[in-house]
Amino acid sequence: MSGIFTMSRSREALQLLEAAEAHDIPIFNSPKSILENTRTKISKLFDKEDIPAPKCCAITCTSLPSLSYPFWIKRGDTCAQDAADVCFVASETEYTKALHQYEERNVTDLLAVEHLEGDLVKFYGVEGTDFFFSYYPTLGKQFSKFGLEEINGQPRLFPFDASALKQEADRAARLTGFVIYGGDCVISADGSFKIIDFNDWPSFSLCRELAARAIVERIIDSYGK
Missing domain, CATH: 3.30.1490 (Dna Ligase; domain 1)
Structure with missing residues (x-):
């Protein structure tokens, strides 16, 4: 069975891939999901489905x-x-x-x-696998896309339930179709969290080898279903 593994983001490429997807060719991540799930739509979806968000x-x-x-x-x-x-x-x-x-x-x-005031945490995941990685982008010299992480300042390392965050992130992945995903959340002093960003194909900057194994596992598993 044929399939496509892609990191394309341009609208032109996604539209071509969407045409292939319409012929039942599995694609990770789904181009249809990427085209449809804008930030505006995701915010409404999270609100409707009670995903913790600002x-x-x-x-x-x-x-x-x-x-x-x-x-x-x-x-x-x-x-x-x-x-x-x-x-x-x-x-x-x-x-x-x-x-x-x-x-x-x-x-x-x-x-x-x-x-939101609190600790900014970045996370990476692959839905349907055990893989989940999170870190504090302002703790030491970590990856920063635009430098906006500095707004929340140095983390105070509030304890939080990483398994609960993974559970909500995986649920968001199923709702959006972003099987391979990344995002940001803010941890409050009481340990609660809210997801402030959720997207397809993050950098996996600090965990690429682990992520690669999980992505391969997820793709292979999809062919057995």
Whole structure:
């Protein structure tokens, strides 16, 4: 049986892969899932399915979000590909400036996302396997995509249940179709967590060999079903 293993992200490539997927060719991750599950859709899905996540609302041109400063502005039509796709705003002046910058880039699908105080944790996983890896990106010189992790500062290492985080992350993977996934969460002082970002094909920067084995295991397992 044929299958496709891909890390493509461009819309053109995903549309070609989606056509192949329509002919029952298994593809990891599903291009249909990647195209359909924008940040805006994922935020609504998480809210509907009670995945722990921050408060979030769509931004309109006529009103301010019903969130207290500071909060984040994130483009809702895709995951962040550029540093300008995510913006931290602490005042109405910064909010207005950020909106103008998005407007200049013709980005109109925007979300206001609650800022959470606590320890920022990055995680990687492969749904359907035992593999799950998490770490504190601001503890030492770790991988940083845009440097925004510094907003939450040095972690205080609040205890949390990593197995519960994996359980919720795997559930998010099944809901979105992102079998191979990564994300970010914030751990509060009481040990509770909220997933602030969830996406397909993270870097697996600190655990590539372990992740590779889990990905192969998941792909092989899919052919036995």
